[in-house]
Amino acid sequence: xxxxxxxxxxxxxxxxxxxxxxLTREGGVPPFRSLQSLHIKTIHDIYYDKAxxxxxxxxxxxxxxxxxxxxxxxxxxxxxxxxxxxxxxxxIAACVRRITGNxxxxxxxxxxxxxxxxxxxxxxxxxxxxxxxxxDRTDFGHEVGEVELQAExxxxxxxxxxxxxxxxxxxxxQFMERYSWAFAQGKxxxxxxxxxxxxxxxxxxRS
Numbered sequence: 001x002x003x004x005x006x007x008x009x010x011x012x013x014x015x016x017x018x019x020x021x022x023l024t025r026e027g028g029v030p031p032f033r034s035l036q037s038l039h040i041k042t043i044h045d046i047y048y049d050k051a052x053x054x055x056x057x058x059x060x061x062x063x064x065x066x067x068x069x070x071x072x073x074x075x076x077x078x079x080x081x082x083x084x085x086x087x088x089x090x091x092i093a094a095c096v097r098r099i100t101g102n103x104x105x106x107x108x109x110x111x112x113x114x115x116x117x118x119x120x121x122x123x124x125x126x127x128x129x130x131x132x133x134x135x136d137r138t139d140f141g142h143e144v145g146e147v148e149l150q151a152e153x154x155x156x157x158x159x160x161x162x163x164x165x166x167x168x169x170x171x172x173x174q175f176m177e178r179y180s181w182a183f184a185q186g187k188x189x190x191x192x193x194x195x196x197x198x199x200x201x202x203x204x205x206r207s
Contacts, residue, residue: 006152006153006154007084007085007152007153007154007156007161008084008085008087008150008151008152009074009082009083009084009085009150009151009152009153009161009164009165009168010071010081010082010083010084010085010148010149010150011076011081011082011083011148011149011150011165011168011169011172012080012081012083012146012147012148012149012172013079013080013081013146013147013169013172013173013176014078014079014080014081014144014145014146014188014190015144015145015146015147015176015183015184015188016144016145016183016184016185016186016187016188016189017135017143017144017145017184018135018145018182018183018184019181019182019183019184019185020181020182023035023037023125023127023133023182027181027182028179028181028182029181030178030179032127032128032179033127033128033129034127034128034129035125035126035127035128036125036126037123037124037125038123038124038125038126040121040122040123041121041122041124042119042120042121042122043064043065043119043120043121043122044064044065044066044117044118044119044120045062045063045064045116045117045118045119045120046062046063046114046116046117047060047061047062047114047115047116047117047192048061048062048063048109048110048112048113048114048115049061049112049113049115050100050102050111050112050113053099053100054096054099054100054112057099058072058073059071059072059073059095059099060192061092061095061096061110061112067087068087068088068089068092068106069085069086069087069092070085070086070087070091070092070095070096071083071084071085071086072084072085072086072095074158074161074162074165075162075165075166076169078190078193079187079188079190080169082162082165082166082168082169084161089105089106092106092110093105093106093110096110096111096112097110100112116192116195116196116199118138118139118140118191118195119138119139120136120137120138120139120191121136121137121138122134122135122136123135127175127179128175130149131147131148131149131172131175132147132148132149132150133145133146133147133182134146134147134148136191138191138194138195140194140195140198142189142191142194142195142198144188144189144190144191144194145183145188146188147172147175147176147183148172149168149171149172151164151168
């Protein structure tokens with residue numbers, strides 16, 4: 001019997017920055033029901049593409065701290081995003097082959113070229129037992145945050161995945177509205193968009 005492949009669904013909403021210096025459980029009204037601060041991480045990302053073919057297909061391939069990852073957009077936009085995540089060279093190679101036609105192995109970066117490379121210092125809190133709040137600061141001086149929910153599901157169709165993520169997105173919106181004191185107003189700019197602007201890229205803005 002073939003094994004049903006599980007999927008990791010990720011829904012995130014970016015925010016410009018925190019409206020407070022740091023998060024505490026009782027930093028505003030109403031207070032968080034619970035708040036756990038996680039260890040600060042340093043993340044080194046290398047993003048790959050080929051003439052924007054992956055980007056135009058709503059797909060991002062990166063090597064994060066040496067590990068291959070891919071994100072496939074299933075809805076939303078650059079600020080309010082819904083993704084399916086892939087991990088592991090075999091699944092990512094199949095994804096790249098389906099989009100580009102390249103049948104090239106991991107050792108040759110799946111036939112892709114480097115589009116961006118930077119390091120991020122990431123602070124993470126888990127609020128109310130399930131919502132991840134992230135503040136990212138890059139080595140080129142950009143700051144942005146996001147609120148994220150993840151779910152691991154098995155055997156769902158694409159339409160079923162989209163329905164699950166629509167519910168997750170609605171819950172994030174309600175969460176951010178409830179704790180609006182924590183999130184600064186204004187347009188959020190993703191790290192790749194900021195990187196592209198910094199290096200003068202003219203390709204479409206990236207998430």
